[in-house]
Amino acid sequence: MSEQQRRPTLVDVARAAGVSRALVSIVMRGAPGAAEATRQKVLDAAHELGYRPDSRARLLRSTRTKLLGLSFSTGHAFHAEIVDAAYAEASAKGYELALGGVTSGRPEARTIEALLDFGSEALILISPTLSSEELARYAGQVPVVSLLRNDVGELADSVSSDDYEGIRMAVEHLVSLGHRRIVHVDGGTAVSAEPRRSAFRAEMERRGLEPAIIAGGAMEEDGMAAGNSLGPDMPTAVIAFNDRSALGLIESLRAQGLKVPADVSVLGYDDSQFARLSYVQLSSISQDAPLLAAAAVDRAVARIEGTQPPGHVVRTPHLVARRTTATPAAGG
Amino acid sequence: MSEQQRRPTLVDVARAAGVSRALVSIVMRGAPGAAEATRQKVLDAAHELGYRPDSRARLLRSTRTKLLGLSFSTGHAFHAEIVDAAYAEASAKGYELALGGVTSGRPEARTIEALLDFGSEALILISPTLSSEELARYAGQVPVVSLLRNDVGELADSVSSDDYEGIRMAVEHLVSLGHRRIVHVDGGTAVSAEPRRSAFRAEMERRGLEPAIIAGGAMEEDGMAAGNSLGPDMPTAVIAFNDRSALGLIESLRAQGLKVPADVSVLGYDDSQFARLSYVQLSSISQDAPLLAAAAVDRAVARIEGTQPPGHVVRTPHLVARRTTATPAAGG
DNA sequence: TCGTTTCACTAGAACGATCTAGGTGCCCTG
DNA sequence: CAGGGCACCTAGATCGTTCTAGTGAAACGA
Numbered sequence: 001m002s003e004q005q006r007r008p009t010l011v012d013v014a015r016a017a018g019v020s021r022a023l024v025s026i027v028m029r030g031a032p033g034a035a036e037a038t039r040q041k042v043l044d045a046a047h048e049l050g051y052r053p054d055s056r057a058r059l060l061r062s063t064r065t066k067l068l069g070l071s072f073s074t075g076h077a078f079h080a081e082i083v084d085a086a087y088a089e090a091s092a093k094g095y096e097l098a099l100g101g102v103t104s105g106r107p108e109a110r111t112i113e114a115l116l117d118f119g120s121e122a123l124i125l126i127s128p129t130l131s132s133e134e135l136a137r138y139a140g141q142v143p144v145v146s147l148l149r150n151d152v153g154e155l156a157d158s159v160s161s162d163d164y165e166g167i168r169m170a171v172e173h174l175v176s177l178g179h180r181r182i183v184h185v186d187g188g189t190a191v192s193a194e195p196r197r198s199a200f201r202a203e204m205e206r207r208g209l210e211p212a213i214i215a216g217g218a219m220e221e222d223g224m225a226a227g228n229s230l231g232p233d234m235p236t237a238v239i240a241f242n243d244r245s246a247l248g249l250i251e252s253l254r255a256q257g258l259k260v261p262a263d264v265s266v267l268g269y270d271d272s273q274f275a276r277l278s279y280v281q282l283s284s285i286s287q288d289a290p291l292l293a294a295a296a297v298d299r300a301v302a303r304i305e306g307t308q309p310p311g312h313v314v315r316t317p318h319l320v321a322r323r324t325t326a327t328p329a330a331g332g
Numbered sequence: 333m334s335e336q337q338r339r340p341t342l343v344d345v346a347r348a349a350g351v352s353r354a355l356v357s358i359v360m361r362g363a364p365g366a367a368e369a370t371r372q373k374v375l376d377a378a379h380e381l382g383y384r385p386d387s388r389a390r391l392l393r394s395t396r397t398k399l400l401g402l403s404f405s406t407g408h409a410f411h412a413e414i415v416d417a418a419y420a421e422a423s424a425k426g427y428e429l430a431l432g433g434v435t436s437g438r439p440e441a442r443t444i445e446a447l448l449d450f451g452s453e454a455l456i457l458i459s460p461t462l463s464s465e466e467l468a469r470y471a472g473q474v475p476v477v478s479l480l481r482n483d484v485g486e487l488a489d490s491v492s493s494d495d496y497e498g499i500r501m502a503v504e505h506l507v508s509l510g511h512r513r514i515v516h517v518d519g520g521t522a523v524s525a526e527p528r529r530s531a532f533r534a535e536m537e538r539r540g541l542e543p544a545i546i547a548g549g550a551m552e553e554d555g556m557a558a559g560n561s562l563g564p565d566m567p568t569a570v571i572a573f574n575d576r577s578a579l580g581l582i583e584s585l586r587a588q589g590l591k592v593p594a595d596v597s598v599l600g601y602d603d604s605q606f607a608r609l610s611y612v613q614l615s616s617i618s619q620d621a622p623l624l625a626a627a628a629v630d631r632a633v634a635r636i637e638g639t640q641p642p643g644h645v646v647r648t649p650h651l652v653a654r655r656t657t658a659t660p661a662a663g664g
Numbered sequence: 665t666c667g668t669t670t671c672a673c674t675a676g677a678a679c680g681a682t683c684t685a686g687g688t689g690c691c692c693t694g
Numbered sequence: 695c696a697g698g699g700c701a702c703c704t705a706g707a708t709c710g711t712t713c714t715a716g717t718g719a720a721a722c723g724a
Contacts, residue, residue: 007473009709009710009711010710010711011710019673019674020673020674020675021674021675021710021711022673022674022675022676022712022713023672023673023674025710025711025712025713026672026673026712028711029712031712033671033672033673034672034673035671035672035673038672038673052445052448052449053710053711054392054709054710054711055449055450055451055711056388056389056391056392056451056709056710056711057388057392057679057709057710057711057712058710058711058712059388059679059711060386060388060389060392060679060680060681060709060710060711060712061678061679061710061711061712061713062679062711062712062713063679063712074412074413074415074416075409075412075413075416075605077407077409080406080407080412081406081407083406083433083435084406084407084433084435084436084437087433087435087437087438088435088437088438091438096446096449097433098430098431098450099430099431099432099433100431101415101416101419101429101431103415103416103419103420104416105416105419105420106419106420106423113384114428116384117384117387117428118387118430118450119387119388141339220609220610220611221609221610224610224611248609248611251611252611255611273407277552277553277580278552278553278556279552279556279580279583279584279587341679341680341681342680342681342682343680351703351704352703352704352705353680353681353682353704353705354682354683354703354704354705354706355702355703355704357681357682357683358682358703360681361682363682365701365702365703366702366703367701367702367703370702370703385680385681386679386680386681387681388679388680388681389679389680389681389682389709390680390681390682391681391709392679392680392681392682392708392709392710392711393680393681393682393683393708393709394681394682394683394709395682395709
């Protein structure tokens with residue numbers, strides 16, 4: 001049943017090592033001002049006692065928490081990839097990450113408050129859905145970096161992927177394969193749906209092609225529904241809003257007896273783990289989660305350390321051609 | 333450029349409301365000992381100033397943090413479902429959740445230390461891979477609840493799903509449909525792979541059937557590989573280690589020209605969002621993430637509040653029959 | 665030799681909350 | 695009208711750190 005025992009404090013270590021509290025503090029945080037011999041003695045004592053600094057007390061006093069708050073949506077696989085990369089980048093920069101999940105029953109604001117309560121020095125918000133006013137309010141308290149959404153005003157930083165360029169590449173790829181009847185299954189109300197939609201329209205028109213857009217969404221179901229509604233006037237290629245939607249779309253085409261890419265080419269967006277699955281091999285536009293995450297962490301740290309003013313980073317995505325896009329069937 | 337301004341403290345509120353620091357504290361945490369009129373006055377002042385209690389200071393003094401540490405693997409969709417449910421349950425019980433992600437580059441121990449640093453009063457670990465010794469060490473510091481793994485000794489609590497019963501139901505279901513040649517594609521080295529494997533063996537033998545087991549894993553790729561190796565001696569039904577593996581398996585069968593469930597029935601495990609996808613409709617054994625999460629949070633809170641000794645909760649899974657299991661073809 | 669600098673270290677005051685131990689009034693009781 | 699009880703409120707200590715301002719001693723330069 002083992003008594004839950006009080007964890008050792010600086011005082012305990014100081015007593016064990018025969019030095020003052022302050023010196024132990026100096027040694028523990030690796031600050032200059034301690035002789036090598038003493039440093040070693042203190043470290044030994046600390047290790048002996050199993051001492052771990054109490055971050056609450058530490059942070060209370062120091063204002064620096066070395067903590068980055070990161071909000072993400074549970075259930076978005078793409079967000080999970082960003083979280084992974086952010087962990088790595090933060091830890092390389094000497095920061096810890098506080099994760100906040102946004103779920104259906106838990107609004108983003110609630111999550112952000114929790115992250116601030118933990119003592120986050122900056123917030124990285126993946127695809128935030130907050131209004132610009134709310135974002136501005138938080139940005140008045142700590143640096144805020146919006147990831148994958150760039151219309152966040154002057155106060156907040158943003159790191160996003162160039163949606164126009166991504167769609168341009170998608171169209172370019174399909175056109176260069178010989179497709180002319182291309183449909184975009186859009187993302188409905190999802191965060192980057194609008195820029196992609198208008199990019200598609202502009203890019204198709206620029207090439208003198210008809211920009212057919214049908215309503216979609218971010219999930220497999222949306223892709224399926226869109227696929228089913230395609231029936232009467234089947235195009236030779238489809239650009240889906242994202243990979244999951246593309247998967248649903250492919251399934252729908254398959255159910256209609258069509259082969260991908262022989263009959264219809266399908267291009268996803270995100271280059272998520274779904275796209276990479278060996279049996280899917282979905283051609284996709286990669287936003288490069290690790291790079292985006294690293295850029296976001298970089299910006300957050302730069303802002304915290306005051307080395308730079310707010311700014312907006314836009315990264316160029318790239319095309320990953322796999323097995324779902326090909327030359328259209330003759331006469332398509 | 334807006335000056336990042338100091339957040340208001342108890343003192344500020346006290347001054348604004350014309351009362352003492354202590355009284356504000358009393359009001360803020362809803363403790364008894366303040367007149368209704370004063371309470372209102374303080375609340376108004378606090379709201380006016382936009383005061384939010386500093387959890388670091390609060391926690392430092394009070395030992396109670398009302399914080400539950402939850403570790404999960406990014407990229408495990410099933411874990412994400414648990415996180416969702418845990419948030420809801422924790423918040424209903426008046427606790428906040430601290431999330432810790434386990435990724436390939438970030439060992440579980442590292443994540444746990446971070447959760448403890450945040451001040452977690454208890455840890456909920458989803459499918460922990462730590463050794464029993466390490467678990468015991470942490471369990472000596474705070475209550476530890478292991479989720480989906482039950483061999484964690486006396487010190488830690490566990491909440492798990494009855495793997496034997498799950499597999500028994502799976503076999504039962506298939507046998508009652510008329511299947512006799514059933515294969516189990518196992519989970520390789522995954523956490524619950526071994527109990528499911530031996531449950532399958534025992535349950536098949538109990539019924540006088542041949543328990544065919546082939547090596548698999550937790551991902552689509554593993555299911556595909558297993559499906560491909562099935563070729564020569566195709567069974568009429570397969571029980572996969574989990575839904576993702578089942579998906580890969582189905583894909584492989586499809587590539588071999590076999591229809592599911594007409595030629596082969598496939599049963600998944602987890603009843604994850606993948607199983608529920610409208611174009612998949614995978615029959616699966618549900619471990620009921622929300623219930624498991626709620627049970628884990630309950631145990632953690634019970635332990636923290638000292639109302640109960642460590643214990644092991646086992647929940648019974650249930651079968652969700654969808655479209656991938658059916659009566660075998662005549663002569664199968 | 666005597667200031668000055670540097671180095672190693674320490675005492676004590678923060679940080680922003682909670683908690684303990686009172687101190688007021690005010691009402692009631694006998 | 696003394697004394698007890700209660701409801702409301704406050705001063706001051708405290709949590710475990712970090713930070714500021716020193717202290718003492720050794721090393722240095724002139």
